Every structure is written in structure tokens, then in C-alpha cells.
Amino acid sequence: MANIFDVAKRAGVSIATVSRVLSRPDAVAPATRRKVMQAVTHLGYTTNAAGKHLRTQRSDKILVTIPDISNPFYSRVLQSIEESAQREGYSVLLADTQHDLKREERYTLMLRRRDAEGFIVLGHGLSDVAFEVSRETSGLAHIVGACEFNSRANIPRVNIDNHAAARDAIEHLYSLGHRRIGVIAGPVDSALSRDRLEGTTARAKVQRAEKDLVVAPGDFTLESGEKAAEQLLARADRLTAIVCFNDQMAIGAMDVLRRRGLVVPDDLSVVGFDDISFARYTVPPLTTIAQPVREIGQETVRLLLAIVRGQTSSAVSVILPHRLVVRESTAPPAGTNKRGRRVQIEEPVSRR
Amino acid sequence: MANIFDVAKRAGVSIATVSRVLSRPDAVAPATRRKVMQAVTHLGYTTNAAGKHLRTQRSDKILVTIPDISNPFYSRVLQSIEESAQREGYSVLLADTQHDLKREERYTLMLRRRDAEGFIVLGHGLSDVAFEVSRETSGLAHIVGACEFNSRANIPRVNIDNHAAARDAIEHLYSLGHRRIGVIAGPVDSALSRDRLEGTTARAKVQRAEKDLVVAPGDFTLESGEKAAEQLLARADRLTAIVCFNDQMAIGAMDVLRRRGLVVPDDLSVVGFDDISFARYTVPPLTTIAQPVREIGQETVRLLLAIVRGQTSSAVSVILPHRLVVRESTAPPAGTNKRGRRVQIEEPVSRR
DNA sequence: CAGTCGGCGGCAAACGTTATCATCGCTGGG
């Protein structure tokens, strides 16, 4: 493999000139530039990453930890992050932590080893090591959170207003006439889930319906959605709607309902979260809170790189807008009319 | 940030000893080892990646290109790759090519720059540059394909027997009594899709039913599944089943059928490919060809690292077993009994 | 014509590590 010396020799210049041609071409005379470029192409020379990295102290890499890549929501955020990073000349080092803090910890070492210049954390886990690394740096830690956040560490993050989003979800159900509502939440240690839970209960209080809110925890997987739905059905009767803190749990829940012979939305309305691509294809299509995945990825990268490049002295978090997407999994509860008003049972029930 | 000199000074030893303590601890006397370790922990020293990389010529990184991370099948393979790599001490550089050969090409440069030691290609795209890099290396190119493969380049790969898998899918339908079958294939430049198409037609020939096979191309997305299904329905009547070359297109197709008032499997049977996690949750649950995603990832990494480490002189491709998972989206066509035999219309139609 | 200025390119240091080789002291065997 040819190195910069080989190129220099062949072009009859010094290695400094070769380096200059490659990094700042206009700092060198056109004639020499041509000579060098010829040698470069002839030898198939490419700058060696390690040498450059060592000299410049920049690896042009960012580390992204994800609790679970196979979660379509995360994978789409990742996709956006990757694209944005790439556009800025950065590569992405992938770390699937599988919800394991130990793994995340191992990966965090890459930051300290200067293998990566910055660190994006998806999911709520943030190990002690990461926390520590984030503090030991003079100035701003090169860490940004996305979607989730760890309340312990004072780390800038970009996400939607989960409190408001959950409020909107439940508001939608109230406006349809629902009152007794099940909630399939996330793990208790998830700040995101806590925020959404607060959003729902806050809105329920306004309605004076706190008692009618039934919560079952899940872990954002399809299976946990099933389990939670079964719990909900066993624990509470007269439920007319279920809010799920992500679409996968909603899909799992809808499957349970279907197997029990319950029809969505006739018997029960279901609302999801995230608006993953499959949400449009469920039966019936899922009403859900859409998150701006693309923008989340873009903003996260922008924020991180601003910190890394020292273009900002005080990084602030970013809140992006969410959007309620009403599809066909929600409708007024049985026994009410279109407006959500309770009607006489004798009247024909109209829907959608 | 403390470097090896700082540690050496503090421990009162040479840098060589520090390096030894960290890499081969038993090559150094216990007393010195302790002294060094104390200094290391006190200073929070971690080996600098760039220095190590430059010296050892090993980056401990592999590059993985994926046509589309948001495809759940790919993301699960990626997950397995990442885990296996991690276990072997390697990190994964992620490259989402978005089906763009130019992007893949840019990323391939990382291999030449020695930024990554090896290269895993998911998807069928393989740019000229990659092809070239794979040849310029003396000995084996550090490239392994997964799932798909490029027939042009002689690159080892790991995948299922797509020909046989497609045969099994269509065999299943024939055995149920279907004959006139629609196929939603992949892009024509996809070798994987070609193989599967060959598998279906080969099996159809045995049945003397080539004329009853109707093919529409897709591109593995949900939307393309819808489009292809519409084409199929418009072009061919009397179709009793559809085989799709991935689950997402199957889900898209089933949505079209549903909107047209067609019931699966009563009116039409549907078979998918991949067995993504959502396949179990479609309505009805999708019959599909399961791929051993976990094993594909493991084997790919194993194969690549064997090449990288020079543990093998001639890398051969790996074929992993697939499996037909029969769920509820397939049944005998209307007008036949359980055994798949054509019956009198007057008889009651039984199913499942 | 002489002096100065600017553009271009070379020299060399530094980035942080590992591995090879040399060295030194100690031990054990002849």
C-alpha cells in the first residue's frame, strides 16, 4: 500500500506538498498540483486514516448507542443520524446496547480512547462511566441525547415534548367521548415514559378522571404489548380505549384484542406512539403520535457537532414538534354518537 | 488527556513497561505491575486509539454497508453482526447506502484508507470501487457478502438457498391446491430476487404451470408491495395466491387486498419472506419463509474475521437453512377441500 | 538596476503507541 512518501518521490516533491495538494489544493501551484495528482492516481494513494487521526487528533467518527436497533423507530432515527453525519464528513460507530448498561459502558470507553469524537445516546440508559466522562472533560461533554434522556446528567438532548404529546393522545380520546382508558407505558426507569405518564395523568386530572386511568407497564416490545393488554383486560372492565407508548406495543395489544374477539375501534380504541411505517398497515390503521424522526436525527448531529467543533459555548436542548395522526383505530366508544356524546342505547350507533 | 509517558513517569518506569503491563501483564513483575496499574487508574489513562492503530496497523473496526437500515430484516441482521463483532473485539462502522452505489463507493474508500479492516456488504449493490479494492489486495479481499451477493465479483458470502426457499414457498401453495399464483418479486438487478424467481419458475415447470405464474416486480418496500399487488390484480384474474419476496411487500399487498374487500386466506393466500417480527402480527398472521438472521450475522462476522486474520487461505461461502413458517395467511383456494382437491361447489368449504 | 515582497515548497517536529533489541542483575550449575 503506497504511502505519502511514495507519492512524493514519484512526483518529485516533498511530502509536505503532497499533503497540501490533498488538503488545500489552492495553496499549491497548478503545475505541481497536477504532477502530484498524477502520482496519486497512478499509485492509487489514499490518505492513511491512522496517521491522519494521530496527527490531527480528529477521528471523524461519532459513536451512537441504541438500546435496540431492531426497533423500527430507533432504526429510522439512526438512519437519519447516519445520513446527517455522513454529510458532515463523519462516520458512525454503531453500538447496540441491548438495554445493557454494561455494554454501553464498554462503548463509552471508545470516547475516552478518542476513538470517537462525540457520543449520541439513544434510549434512557446512561452508565456511570458515560456520566463520568461527560464531567471530566473541561468545557462541554461531547455527548448528546436523543429521544430519551437521562435526568441525572446535565446533557443536552433533542426530543419531542413527551408530556404534551401524551396529553394530545389522551385529549383525542376524551374528545371522542372515552373516559375509562388503559395505558400501556414503558419501563419505570425510562424518563420518556415517565414524562408521557405525567402527561396523561395531568390531562386526566383536568377531566377529573384520574381514577379511570389504568396503567400497565411494558418495555416497548411487541410481546410486552400483548402481555400488558392482557393485564389491562384482566384488571379493568369497561375500558373503552388504550393508549400505548409506542406503536409496537400497540400492535401487540391489538393482536390480543383481536384474538379475544374484540373489534377495534368498535369495542376499543387504540392509540400508538411514534408512527412507524407499519402503523399505516395495521388492521385497522393505527392512530398514533408521529415523531419527526428525520429532524430528530438531523438536529442531534447538528447539536453534537456544534459542541465538538466548539462552535457553541452553552448547548441547549431542542424540542421538536410532534403530530397526532388520526387513522381508523380510534372512534367514539360504543353507545355514543359521532360527537362523543352518550346517547340512548336504542339509537343506531354511528361510527367514523 | 494523559498519555503513556505520563503514566510511565508517575510509575517510575519506562513507557515500554507501561505498554507491556496493559497488553501482556504476566510478562512483567508483580511489583512493577502494581505500580503501573496504580498510576494508570490515578491518571485515568486509556490507550489512545490512533496511536495504537498507527503502530499495529489494526483498527479493530469493520465496515458494514446496508441498503436500508429501516428495513427490519436488515436491521436484525445488523444487530447480530454488531453483537458478534463486539464479542470478537471489533466495532462496527455503519454505512446506510440507501440503495445508492455512489454512497457505497464513498464508504469503500474507508477500507482502502485502512480505516476498517474488513467489509460486510448487505444488499446486492457492489460498486466498481469495491470490486477493484477486492482485487487489488494480494490474497483474499477483506470483503464478505451477506443475504445478497454480487455475482460479478468472486466474493465469499453467507445466505440461505434462495432458490430452494422460493421453491418451498410455492410448493406449499401447490400442495394446498393453488395453481394460478402471483409473484411480487424484487428488483431485476438483485441476484437474490433472480434466484428466488428461478426457484419459483423451476417449481412451476414441474407442475406444468409456468403460464399460471404472474410476476410483478417490487423493491422490497411496503409501498412497492401495494403497487405490485394492484398490478397483479389488474393484469391477472383468477389468482388464488401471491408469493412476496419479503414480508414488507406482503404486508403492503395484504393491505391492498383488504381495501378491495378480499379476505385472506379465503379469497387469496399470501406468502412472505424473511419472517420479520411483525409477520406474526398481521391480520391474518403471515405464512412466510424464515431466515436465520442471527446465524447469518454470526457466520458473516466469523467468515470475515477468519479472512482478516489470515486464518483461512480459501474462504468459501456459507449456506444456512431456511424454514417455512405456516401461519394463517395461506389456505386451500376457495372451492377446494382441506386436502387441496377440487370439490363440488355444493359441498361446504372447510378451512384451516 | 536594486531592494523588497509574496508565493511556493521543503524541513522537521510531533501525535502515541508497540515491538525489537539491548542491557543489567541475579541465579544456578559446573
Added chain:
DNA sequence: CCCAGCGATGATAACGTTTGCCGCCGACTG
């Protein structure tokens, strides 16, 4: 008692690059 040998550690040479500094030369101006 001496020397061979061995175990432990130190000195040092790369690995390949970028970049500050400086010198040279040509051109332009007074």
C-alpha cells in the same frame, strides 16, 4: 568462583500524517 542463561526492564525505531516555520526565487516597484 565464574560464567552461562534467563527474567525483567529500558532505549529506540518505526507507523503515516499535518503544519509551523523558514528559505528560496521570481517578479514588481521605485
